Amino acid sequence: MSKRIFDNRLRPALELWVAVILLALASVLILHAQRLSPLLPELAIWAALLLIPLALYRFWQGWHILQYRGNLKRLPTYGLDAAAIPMSRHKLFLGKGFQWTQTHSQRLVEARSPDGRAWIQPGRLYQWARALEIRHEHNPRMQWLLNLTRSPAGWNVVKPLPPVGGDPALHGVGVEDERDIWIDLGDRVAHTLVLGTTRVGKTRLAELLVTQDIRRGEIVVVFDPKGDTELLARMWAECKRAGRLEQFHIFHLGFPDISERYNPVGSFGRITEVASRIAGQLPGSGNSATFKEFAWRFTNIVSNALVALGRRPDYTAIARYVTNIEPLMMEYYAFWFDREGIENWREQVNTIAQNIDPKTLTMALKSRDFKAIAYTQLAKSRDLYDPVADGLRSAFEYDKTYFDKLTASLLPLLEKLTSGKSGELLAPDYADRHDPRPILDWMEVIRAKGVVYVGLDALSDAEVAGAVGNSMFADLTSIAGQLYKHGDNLGLPELAGHKRARIAIHADEFNELVGNEFIPLLNKAGGSGVQVTAYTQTASDIEAGIGEKPKAGQIVGNLNTLIMLRVKNEETAAVLTDQLAKVRIYTKTAQSAATDNNDPDSSVDFTASNSDRITEAEADILTPADLVQLPKGQAFALLDGGKLFKLRLPLAGADPLLPKDMQAIIRWVKETRGEDT
Structure with a gap:
């Protein structure tokens, strides 16, 4: 039973000594065949020839033991040049790995035992x-000696361990079963969650997946709150390799001069989405909930008026009319009166304004423009009603001091979104023909099968980055609804052979982007071809980002494929380990006993016995501590219907197409737009 349960590879490689003895014996038989067998020397030679394969077999067994022990201490380097990354039309490559089973848990227990640790x-x-x-x-x-001891060459028996940390035995117990790991593209519409602490390989995994998506010709959208220029450079190089540079779009708050412009509230399926995208960035717990609801209502009033006047909402217009509602109200009332066909309404408004007695006005209206008051009184005297006009009137009649208190949280956010060069990006002037920067439109990107990099520069201003990123997600959710109902042709007849393109969304630092609008994107957008891969550090980050534990659980529950690199807390590790079944683990204990014989007539003075006792117990196939000890670039993953896999990500190799620095990309952008470099 012990032979079946235990590998017994953490021991001296005695097979090597057996191989040496067999080879020595074969050599003696060959060299001294005549002396050893004078009658039949051929018999000695045949015996030697039979001993050599047996020696080689024993040598292979001993070498296998040494290799196994070596892999528990140091794994062979695994790297891939950019051009060598495999790509399939039906599968997604994740790296090298193996399916983790009870056998690997058993080997890990043996390697971590005191006897096993002595060998590794x-x-x-x-x-x-x-x-x-x-x-x-x-x-x-x-220094000459230190250079020798630090050398990573194979001849150096004391070369340093690779700077990846963790416990290499987690992969070493199965490296002999290692193979390329692929998942079906059909599983990606169920969405993917990647968890891992800082600097353990999340960005490298993102590069690996994004590279394949670009080469496969899919629509790719990458959200990078930090604005990592290395990821941007990798996407640029892959677009160049795939011949898709004309489809590459850059939106970067940290580089507004080369960024495309984008109106986060300019495209929507329902007008209420504008208010939801802006008010959704405000705190909504406790006493702040009332102020958030008022900010939503007032923003919705302004948005309705702008759309009714044929103007596209943007942050600048909303910020302007939040501060002063009178110009918008007067403009809409004039439009309304013209639409109703009221004759001589301008003269009537002037007459009413001239005859207003300030003493008859309420405290809220005494600081208002008399002409604006006249508009509302004319509409009231003619018993006219319009929902947009009525909303403007109600906001207009608020006391200015009270109104400023209610919008105290909204105004600072809008000022941040509309200040400086970032404000020009987020409130584009569609009529400005002198601005060479294109305006990013998601529907055009989808029709052209584009690749979009979104850098939000969160290190400079996390609040603005979160607001823009969340608004983009909301915009994409609205687009997904349109695609689900009408397809990417918006209801027009589809051409023969036309297939709905897949939209691969990669969201790094996912907790900084997540909002209420993200939940329907995960729940229902799979039917529109949207596949989300979210990257974050801990499970609690999602709860902190969304603000509510039930909603965070709802989001995690809709991310069906789970890839977990090294994490730093047990709660995050439990997201994976709680989904795993238990296995039977065996331990072996050596026992020795001696018993004295009290019979003076017996020739036996004592009896002794030695035995190995095997104990069986139920244990977790993987523990949170294992995930905390993962080396950099390694991960566990639940794939293919909940099967547990151990993964190793490839190190990035050479790429001749990779730009040397950000200036190379800046020059390319300006050359593309015909600007002077």
Whole structure:
């Protein structure tokens, strides 16, 4: 039973000594065949020839043990040049790995036992080399020796471990079963969640997936709150390799001069979406909920009026009329009176304004323009009603001081969104023909099968980054609804052979982007071809971003494929481990016993026994502690209907198309637009 349960590979490689002895014996038989077998020397040679394969087999067994022990300490380097990344039309490549089973859990228990650790921990010579490097770091006469001990070459028996940290045994127990891991593209519409702490490989995984999406010809949208120029450069290089540079769009709050412009509230399916996208950025808990609802209502009033006047809402217009509602109300009333065909209404308004007695006005209206008051009185005297006009009137009649208090949280947000060069990006002037920067339109991107990089520069202003990112998600949710109902042709007849394109959305630092509008995108957008891959550090980040635990659970529940790199808290690790079944784990205990014989007439003085006791117990196939000890660039994943896989991501190799710096991309953008560089 123990032979079936235990690998017994954490022990001296005795097979190597057997191989040496067999080879030595075969050599003796061949060299001294005549002396050893004078009658039949051929018999000695045939015996030697039979011993050689047996020796090679034993040598292979011993080498296999040494290789297994070596992999538990140090894994072979796994890297891929950019051009060598595999791509399939039906599968998505994740890296190398194996399916984790009870066998690997059993091997991990054996490797972590005191007897097993003795074989895989770095020896004294390794520790001496590391201590020598520290002691003589600043000694110029010792640099030649330190260069030797630090060399990663194969001949260096004391070379340093790779700077990935963690426990390499987590992958070493199954590296012999390692193969390329792929998932079906059909599983991606169920969405993917990637969890991992800082600097453990999330961006490298994102590059790997985005690279394949670009080469496959899909619509790709990458949200990068930090504005990582390395990720931008990688996307640019992949678009160039795939011949898709003409389809590449850049929106970057940190580089407004080369960024495309974008109106986060200019495109919508329902007019109420404008107010929801803006008010959704305001705090909504406790006493703030009342102020948030008022901000939503007032923003909705302004948006309705702008749309009715044939103007596209934007942050600048809304900020202007939040501060002063009178010009918008007077403009709409004039439009309304003309539409109703009221004769000589301008003269009537002037007459009413001249005859207003300030003493008859309420405190809220005494500070208002008399002509604006006249508009409302004329409409009232003629018993006219219009919902947009009535909303403007109600906002106009608020006391100015009270109104400013109610909008105290809205105004600072709008000022941040409309200030400086970022404000020009977020409130584009559609009639300005002198601005060479295109205006980003999601529907045009989808029709042209574009690739979009969205850099939000959250390190400079997290609030603006969150507001813009959340508004973009809301915009994409609205677009997904249109695609679900009408397709990308908006109801027009489809051409023969036309297929609805998949939209691959990659959201890094997902917690900074998530909002209430994101929930329907996960729930219902799969039918419109949207597939979301969300990257974040901890499970609690999503709860902090959305503000409510039930909604956070709803979001995580709709991200069906889970990839988890190293994490730093048990709660996040439990997102994976709580979904796994338990397995039977076996442990072996050595027992020795001796018993004295009290019979003086017996020739036996004592009896002794030695045995191994095998204990069976139920245990977790994977524990949260295992996820905390993952080396960089490694992950566990639930794929293919909940099967547990252990993954290893490839290191980035050479890419001759990768731009040297951000200036190369800036020059390309300006050359594309015909600007002077």
